[in-house]
């Protein structure tokens with residue numbers, strides 16, 4: 001379960017998977033920020049659900065005025081805290097991370113290719129990565145066919161980060177426009193990714209695939225490389241992830257953030273929320289975004305999730321079922 005502690009982001013990535021729910025102006029005055037009592041409620045909810053992991057997201061979570069207090073409180077209660085960040089930290093946050101000695105605090109840095117972002121962002125990210133060291137891991141989103149993720153080798157070695165890269169593929173957002181990889185381009189993207197994973201593996205760095213990768217985006221005769229060049233053994237999976245917004249509004253995951261919004265206070269525990277989304281999305285989960293998914297052996301045997309449900313819904317919509325999203329509101 002992810003807690004979105006602020007809807008403010010100080011960056012504007014073209015593929016932003018969160019854009020239905022966030023503001024990219026960087027204006028913290030206008031932000032919707034999670035209130036202290038609601039943060040306490042989230043912690044209690046997690047603990048009473050026997051969950052020990054707290055994931056903090058935004059927008060950019062470090063722009064929340066009480067970010068440091070929130071993390072200190074969660075660490076003090078024995079939770080493992082992972083901060084999903086773009087690394088554009090204020091001097092106060094930088095200073096705090098530098099002195100925080102907890103081994104239960106981790107950072108997942110969403111980085112873009114250095115040549116595609118302003119020099120100032122590269123400089124600020126470098127400062128944050130230097131503070132995080134082995135507590136930091138790189139995350140990279142694939143949204144362009146000519147992506148090149150090999151630059152992470154330099155970052156990982158220079159700053160002593162985890163020798164792992166979390167890779168996401170940019171999905172469409174149901175009911176919104178964003179930059180994502182069209183269905184027809186996925187195989188080309190998969191082939192390029194395998195080539196670059198081989199380069200990372202030569203440097204002792206493994207990939208971890210995020211949710212929604214269709215198995216058939218990789219050439220069948222090269223699937224073995226997924227095994228040797230990645231850390232997890234779930235190559236094609238789909239949540240629910242479950243995101244909690246700054247007003248305790250909950251949605252299944254960012255690409256489906258316009259759908260099935262509920263309130264955290266209406267559920268007793270995480271398992272109830274999970275079961276709710278499993279049931280509500282059962283009509284679309286695992287059906288697949290391509291016609292051929294229906295008879296695909298990989299889907300039938302549970303080896304492929306059929307791609308991201310936001311892709312499936314978008315295709316249904318574009319193929320004539322224009323009101324499909326309404327059925328999930």
Ligand code: SF4
Pocket residue numbers: 009010011012013015016017018019022024058059060085086110
């Ligand atoms: S850093 Fe994250 S939340 Fe901010 S614009 Fe980029 S993808 Fe969106």
Ligand code: SF4
Pocket residue numbers: 171211212213237238239240241252253254255256307308309310
């Ligand atoms: S629909 Fe599934 S694959 Fe797509 S983002 Fe949500 S959890 Fe991930």
Ligand code: SF4
Pocket residue numbers: 214215216217288289290292293294296297298299304305306307
């Ligand atoms: S289920 Fe669909 S997306 Fe997955 S491998 Fe088969 S055809 Fe591809």
